[in-house]
Amino acid sequence: MNDAQWGDYSNPVIDTWNYPASQDCQRLTPEPLDGSAPAYQADDFMLEGRTMGQFIILPDGTLLVVNGGLNGTAGYAFKTGQTPIQ
Secondary structure (H helix, E strand, O other): OOHHHHOEOOEOOOOHHHOEOOOOOEEEOOOOOOOOOOOEEEOOOOOOOOEOOEEEEOOOOOEEEEOOEOEOOOOOOOOOOOOOOO
8 A cells, every 4th residue: 555545543545445465575583683673574475465464483483374364454553642753
């Protein structure tokens, strides 16, 4: 979605029920061993788009994504009154 489609905190300006979920997949190392700042890295695309999935940490440290929806998006806004604008 582009920035204009997100709308403001009251509602998005598009029908998110019919907006396909993203296939984008990102990797993050929260505490890099080399002391560098955490940064997202693009990974392979998922086989199908998912939104609002749950992650299960497997014994070998990999993550399994389950559930979620094929359409829709999780919201984010600066007008919540709780999200500081930097």
